[in-house]
Amino acid sequence: MKGFVDNIEQLTEDNNDFRRVLYTGHNLQLVLMAIQPGDEIGEEVHDDRDQFFRIEGGTGEIWIDGVCNTVKADDGIIVPQGARHNVISTGSEPLRLYTIYGPPEHIDGTVHATCAAAASAHEHFDGKTTE
Template sequence: MMNPDHSQIVERLLQILERVENADGLLLPICQLIPLNIFGICNALTWVKDCTTVWAYRLPAKTARLAPFCFKETAKMKGFADDIEKLTEENDNFREVLYTGKSIQLVLMALKPGEEIGEEVHDDRDQFFRFETGSGEVWIDDVANQVKADDGVIVPAGAKHNVINTGSEPLRLYTIYGPPEHVEGTVHKTKAEADASHEHFDGRTTE
């Protein structure tokens, strides 16, 4: 049974529905900001960020007319699905961001013979490397790890690290940051271009 105070709020929403011809655009933001279970609109245990994230286990008859506005279908996520090995082996850019999520980012890299990423520390993010062509070294807190095609390396947050191409061919790899490190859509054709950009993840995701 709905709390009387909540019932009054629902009544007010219904009044708005009756008075506003295009109530869709008005009520959708309300649904996005309010945990709907408070009003007995649905038995949801999560805050609503978009109206496709909540399942209506029960819907009081009095608030049934609000359902279309609280469960309006939104654009579906596509994610990332591709032949990552092929993409990595064909990449010649020093850095290319393929996909940026809220908590993870996929990036291609290619180092020329003798080239290095440069010593750095990510205090608040872990990083995974997967090597597809070439050979080199991954330094983690002053310890060198020899790497070649098919090798993988994880650098924990807070560790000083560097990747160096010690071979005679391009060292091609993909890396996964968690959370993201670079601006969505970033492409640096050369290390010099990357060093000059000073870009950093700004919260914008692929979708």
């Protein structure tokens, strides 16, 4: 099958990996994340890509250029290219979300089980798509 079709809400709620790349196209990439309580993605800037976040469970903060936004299930967030941002899990349950990068950020099929594993990896999109 071409493309990606599945129940994204269920996949996101069932995901326990810090980062799991589900699908990589030429211009977009779909990634699941489960950020454990007290963990964060770490402050970053994507100079060449936009990023969309959809929160499916838990509570947290998304900082965009120094502004704190409290987030919860059903919230959607867009971080434009060049914006300094961070995502922090502040609740007692993991912050479960999916994110869409445009263009892709990670190597297709990447799975980082923990925040520490992601921090030690230095992979970036290599141009290879899912299909």
